[in-house]
Amino acid sequence: MAAHPLTNAPNTAPQPTPARVIVTKxxxxxxxxxxxxxxxxxxxGRQQPLVIDVELDVAASHCEALGDTVNYETILQAAQAIAAEGHIDLxxxxxxxxxxxxxxxxxxxxxxxxxxxxxxLAPHAAAAGVEITAVRG
Known part of the structure; x- marks a missing residue:
C-alpha cells in the first residue's frame, strides 16, 4: 500500500475520482x-481599427494535441477574412x-x-462596441 506523501503513513483513504473536463474555453x-x-x-472609404475578444465553449476534454481542440489561430484568420470582405455598416x-x-x-x-x-467616440471614450453571445442550434 502506498504511503501518504505528507505523513508517510499508509494511505487508506478512498482515492478521489479524477476530475472530468466538460467544457474547454x-x-x-x-x-x-x-x-x-x-x-x-x-x-x-477608410479603415478603422477594431479590438476583438472571442471566447468559445468547446466540447473537448483531455486535450493532448492541437487536433483535440480549437486552434485559436482560426479565430484570427476568421476575423481577418471578415474584414477583407469589404465594408460592413455595424x-x-x-x-x-x-x-x-x-x-x-x-x-x-x-x-x-x-x-x-x-x-x-474618441476622445470622449476609450471605445464603443458590442458584445454578443451565440449558441449552436
Whole structure:
C-alpha cells in the first residue's frame, strides 16, 4: 500500500475520482484588426481599427494535441477574412459573422464575441462596441 506523501503513513483513504473536463474555453483577447466599418459618411472609404475578444465553449476534454481542440489561430484568420470582405455598416454584423464562423468547428457550442471601435467616440471614450453571445442550434 502506498504511503501518504505528507505523513508517510499508509494511505487508506478512498482515492478521489479524477476530475472530468466538460467544457474547454478557448479565447483570444485584444485581437486587432483593421476593417472598413461604420454607417456614417466619414467612416466610408477608410479603415478603422477594431479590438476583438472571442471566447468559445468547446466540447473537448483531455486535450493532448492541437487536433483535440480549437486552434485559436482560426479565430484570427476568421476575423481577418471578415474584414477583407469589404465594408460592413455595424459592429453587430461583424460580431455575428465572427460568431457564425466559429461554429464551423462542430465542437464549438457557444461563442461570445466582443467588438470594440476605439475611435468611435474618441476622445470622449476609450471605445464603443458590442458584445454578443451565440449558441449552436
Amino acid at each position: 478557448v479565447f483570444v483577447r485584444g485581437l486587432k484588426v483593421d476593417a472598413w466599418i461604420g454607417v456614417y459618411d466619414h467612416e466610408h 459592429v453587430e454584423t461583424f460580431a455575428e459573422r465572427l460568431a457564425q464562423a466559429s461554429f464551423a468547428d462542430s465542437r464549438v457550442t457557444r461563442a461570445r464575441v466582443r467588438v470594440e471601435k476605439p475611435l468611435a
